[in-house]
Amino acid sequence: MSVETHSTVREPLHRPAGLAGFAADWASDQRTFKNVSWGKAMMWIFLLSDTFVFGCFLVAYMSARMSTAVPWPNPSEVFALHIGGSDVPLILIAIMTFVLITSSGTMAMAVNFGYRRDRKKTALLMVLTALFGATFVGMQAFEWTKLITEGVRPWGNPWGAAQFGSTFFMITGFHGTHVTIGVIFLLIIARKVWRGDFDTERRGFFTSRRGQYEIVEITGLYWHFVDLVWVFIFAFFYLW
Amino acid sequence: MVDIRHGTSEQIGPAEVEDVELYHPHSWWTRYVFSQDAKIIAVQYASTAIAIGMVALVLSWLMRLQLGFPGVFTFIDAERYYQFITMHGMIMVIYLLTALFLGGFGNYLIPLMLGARDMVFPYANMLSYWLYLLAVLVLVTSFFAPGGPTGAGWTLYPPQAVLSGTPGGKDWGIILMLSSLILFVIGFTMGGLNYVVTVLQGRTRGMTLMRMPLTVWGIFTATVMALLAFPALFVACVMMLFDRVLGTSFFMPAIVEMGEQLQHGGGSPILFQHLFWFFGHPEVYIVALPAFGIVSDLISTHARKNIFGYRMMVWAIVIIGALSFIVWAHHMYVSGMNPYFGFFFATTTLIIAVPTALKVYNWVLTLWRGDIHLTLPMLFALAFIVTFVNGGLTGLFLGNVVVDVPLSDTMFVVAHFHMVMGVAPILVIFGAIYHWYPKVTGRMLNEVMGQIHFWVTFVGAYLIFFPMHYLGLIGMPRRYYEMGETAFVPASAHTLNEFITIMALVVGAAQIVFLFNLIWSIRHGREAGGNPWRATTLEWQTPETPPRHGNWKELPVVYRWAYDYSVPGAAEDFIPQNQPGSTGLGAEEAS
């Protein structure tokens, strides 16, 4: 009976799919998520945790809105824009939504080209994504200034429940922060891609780990998550 | 799939990921201070936690002095008293227990026990510690800030927490407290992701989840819970911070404070309580599950017997972890929440008693027909079972909604959670330190000092908190700076209070013996050798002791579960996990 030494790396055993695979994976050694790298697993679990953060924010918002005896300002009027002599409800928010979705599309493609090791396209698409993200944040800033000039404050507003302002600034602010961080990361990674770090497997400055194109997909996961959160904010905050 | 209890190399797949290249420190700073080695980070975490824990311990003496001899120690006025209990509670739960179990033991044991070289993301792991340290420092500064630390109680219930009737409410205290917590959560998340991913993705060949030592199971489950529970705390802190500094009204209804109308309106204090306990209850199990896991290994190792009902133990841990997210409102039975919640939460709460009970049974059944060595770790393990069962059972009083009505917010609650959290897991920590100190330093802790420490701490702590239940039964409320003259409190109760205080001081003194032992033994302790307890788990099979950066020369391969003690037919009474061959595999029972 030969105990094989560590260095030999055989072709991994074929793994069943479906529920059988589920059981097999959890019962297996080394890795529970087969074919999932450390970085990707980390990002997924982080996103799970972040889901709870936004979940709690939304729960708090729901409770505040459902338990206040004061009328809640009607978002579709508050967020209306005066265009061509008529108020178009929620239009800005709609546009923001589209911008963010678009950025998700470009991000998805960036990942794709990344794995094809097509440096230029990947970097360009990521920069494009970052630009859309920045646009989103910009429009958010516009939205904030608009509301503030109309007299909305964290502690009150002209139309009704004070919690309207507080929850609005808190939730969109927190989401905006996520987007901003995403933009920064996108730009950093884009630069690395452009420089070809991932072809030469250049080591990270802090972590001194070899760079992989997979980082593009991981950044993508984060970015799509930000978009995902917006889907819920859009439904619960603006459409309710 | 590999059999839980044993396997031959044929059944073990090839390495799926290539061996990581370690980060090589270039300077003394990157080696010992800004180290990315989980073992060093663990020691940093542990020392910081113990240091701040000592502060909390001293605070507990001051509190006891006030409760035992009201009016004697005039420098403890009401304000200070409330600041003391708040800091005492918060430090003990978050900055001592959580940090020590997950950051300390987690960092040290997970990679070693799983046969990994290090955590999967050493850099984030390092950041985690430094953020934790920052959080601690922010907390400490609040002691020196104008107005002092917050005195809102560790539950920080608004509106009181941010009003002038409470110490630190309108000063810096509460702001620093909340900021510190936010930092802690962020820092912990970095570490937590590390622990979870290392357990899920960083195990060595042959190490299946069902072969992990229960220690890892406990810490792993607790970390997952923390990653899902801390967000609620984070959100609650952010919102209260806004209420305090921006004047929002998340938790603030219309309020007349000392005859003056405040600007707030429409908020709901109950909302904070729900957010807090949605975090808070999982939190108490976060500090309990690692203790469960560790104590299982201590008992098994020192009784030279496999842990009884391993699978049951694992499932119990997982089920407790899951259930603990739907019992939070048992802290709010008398909070004025929707009274019909009582039915739901009382039921879920008492259900948790069943898996917990099974763990207790399996611990004692592991002793049955064992070969019990009464070493220090074993003694502490036994003490843990006694105190935990006692505290857990009083939990059933409080969980049973009607019974909680008279007992809630009395000293009975204080006695309950000290017995179950302030004593039981702490005893496990001590046992664990006596158990793993040889691996960390290469030397044993002094036995005599250890015995003194054990007896005083165990008996003393029991004498502190067992009688305390009856103070609560009389009706003595908690968080009372002084009972004063109260008709229904007999004079004898005050005598009991004095007794408790004296015991607390005695037990406290014993901790100083322990600390001295910790430092003294680094130099003068008996040489331990690689595997002094003749244990099976991987951390005892490292080539060097203390293990070097990277832990192994060549990664170990695991052929059996962690509990092959006293296997029939085996030469030794233990078989290390990385020992191949089918000696006494107990294959019969396996199926």
Next chain:
Amino acid sequence: MAVVVILVLLAVGSVLFHLFSPWWWTPIASNWNYIDNTLIITFWITGVVFVAVVLFMAYCVLRFRHRPGNRAAYEPENRKLEGWLAGGTTLGVAAMLTPGLFVWHQFVTVPDGAAEVEVVGQQWLWSFRLPGADGKLGTSETRDITPENSLGLNRNDAAALDDVVVEGGELHLEVGKPVKMLLRSVDVLHDFYVPEFRAKMDMVPGMVTYFWLTPTRTGTFEVLCAELCGVGHPQMRGTVVVDTAEDYQAWLSQQTTFSQLQAKAETKETAQAGNAAPAQ
């Protein structure tokens, strides 16, 4: 060996302490002896379990402690035994929970006849309000609180005008009559707690909470605040007096109603105005 002795001592000692120590709850003065009974049941079940577990441990340590040449048995698991233990525990838990839930149902369902009494908490004193002739409590509003209207009653609410207001004084209850305690706070959390009544409930600013009870014996009882409400928390005491029917009526007749209080305030103001006029 010492361990065995200590473990046995702990188990036995705890039981003896429970039986013979002078520290026990105060004599009950309300209908909630159901709660006491549930508590007793819980004490017995958990007590048995505690003693059993600890003594079993002590026995194991005594019987299976290490002696040269000993070797532990190899016994990974025993499904049957674990099943039985799980079942037994479930029974024990059920035995405690079931009566508990029944009593809780009583606790949350207020009997129809119950008279309403409002308790108002503020840092750090208690005030009370009883319905006037109309038997109804009027609405209130924290925003309306002024020095004259310290409980913030709603002047425009007819039901409020005849309400009896007791500021910082004693609360009197009629023995044998179920009362629904409506709890309100104007600043922070408090908790209306009378140990002899067993029942307690937080008072939450921004909403009104409640519990009900029937006083079963006359006497004077101390009200404590059982929710941390700032530095004055332990000083926040009050008094509840449970009266016979006639004593209660006698007390009630001496109380002032909201409208009377308002009137007093008015006259004061006009008086001041009068003095003020010639001044210029």
Next chain:
Amino acid sequence: MTETTVHTHAAPAAKAEGHAQTHQQHPIGLYLVVWLLLFVLSTFSYLVDYVGLQGYLRWSLILIFMMLKAGLIVAIFMHMAWERLALIYAILLPPLLVLVFVALMASESHYVLFSRLTFFGAAP
């Protein structure tokens, strides 16, 4: 679709850690379709408000569109559809706890509101 994950060039050639993974590589066309769908769905949910639907219809529509969008993003853009069940369940089950929280807090909020409307005069 799981077989897409199985073809892995882990193999002896496995170099640095990341290489043992499958690459989530899928036809661009698919992305474009999803992209389009997301646009359409967003437009729909916007129209729900624009047209001014109310009551249950509004809510069911909003929630349906929301879930569809979320589903598409997670399944396709985040490649969840191609991951193995082990990961899918690990990530998608825990959020159920949040749902429990939401449900209970909804009921709690109703209770608080009821209390306020019953006992308080003018709006706070």
